[in-house]
Amino acid sequence: MLSFPDIDPVLLEIGPLKVRWYGLMYVLGFMASYFLVQFQIRKHKYALLAEHFENINLVLILSVIVGGRLGYVLFYNLSYYSQHPLEIFATWTGGMSFHGACFALIVSGWWYTRKIGLDFWKTADIYVATIPVGLGLGRIGNFINGELFGRETDLPWGMVFPYGGSVPRHPSQLYEASLEGAVLFAILWIAKDKPWQHRRYWPHGSILALFLICYGFFRMGIELVREPDQQIGFLLNAFTMGQLLSFLMVAGGALLWSLRLYNTRETTINK
Incomplete structure (x- = not known):
């Protein structure tokens, strides 16, 4: 059994201001x-994206914060927040x-790129290849907070x-940091240039699809050793909420890749 590291979740405290490790990981x-x-x-040489780079970053950052919070409220604790609506804003x-x-991210990115005339699929592939870095760092933040831990285990690295x-429990946050962070980043970063070089077999949008599929599989696997959310438990007597949502990601990613591949080949044939 390993000892849980004694790391203060608050990195820096100046008067009423507290800088937490978890918030720093987001930054x-x-x-x-x-x-x-x-x-x-x-x-x-994607000049049009360079022209709108700062604005689209602002839209996407706001989407992460708003979408992440509302997703938690709706998927994981709706009964509580329906009775305490003002606490929805207490992120x-x-x-x-x-x-x-x-x-x-997908919805706001699709809306904003259409609004300014950017190719959504090209833009999505560029951004999504970088997401695992933030995912890995966020899971490290979860670990420092001592939250989202795994189920009981007798393995030597239990904590x-x-x-x-x-x-002792599985340090599932570190499993996620490794798979959803380091491994997924390596996969996407290696594949990121393929839509620009082999468009017939790797159409633009395929990196987004690959991300959805790989993340979904990794998350479903880790959920097997991650403690279910206390307020939800198991759904259908067998699955966690994370597994069900991740299954939808895998299915959506597979469908997206198929549609993008079909549309690209149809366009090539009709030229």
Whole structure:
């Protein structure tokens, strides 16, 4: 059994102001995405995206925050927030859903790119290849907070979490940081240039589809050892909310890739 590291979730405290590790991870994730997207813009000479870069970043950051919060409220704790609606705005108390943030990112990105005349599929592929960096950092923030821990285990790397009772548990946050962060980033970063080089087999939009499929599979697997949310438990006596939402991501990603591949080949044939 490993000892849970004694790390104060508050990194810096100045009077009433508290800088938390979890919040810092969000900032670092946004910064990493900013520079990695800029790198791709220069590489592919995507001038129109460069022109609207700052504005689209603002739209996407707001989408992550609003979508993540509303996703948590709707998917994970609607009964509580329906009775305490003002607490929906108290984001500093915790409670964000990646699935909600992902949905909001896609919808707002589609809306804004259409509004300014950008190609949504090209733009989505560029941005989505950077998302795992923020995901990995966010899971490290969860680990430091001692939240979203795993189920009981007798494996040698089990940990006793501050809010998880006296039994050792899977450090599922670190599993997620590895798979949803490092491994998924490697997959997408290696594949990111294929739509620009092999468009018939890798149409624009396929990196977005690959992200949805891989993240969904990784998350469904990790949910097998992650403690279900206390206020929800198991759905249909077998599945967690995270698994069901991730299954929809996998199905949506597979459908998206099929449609993009079909449309691209039809366009090629009709030329």
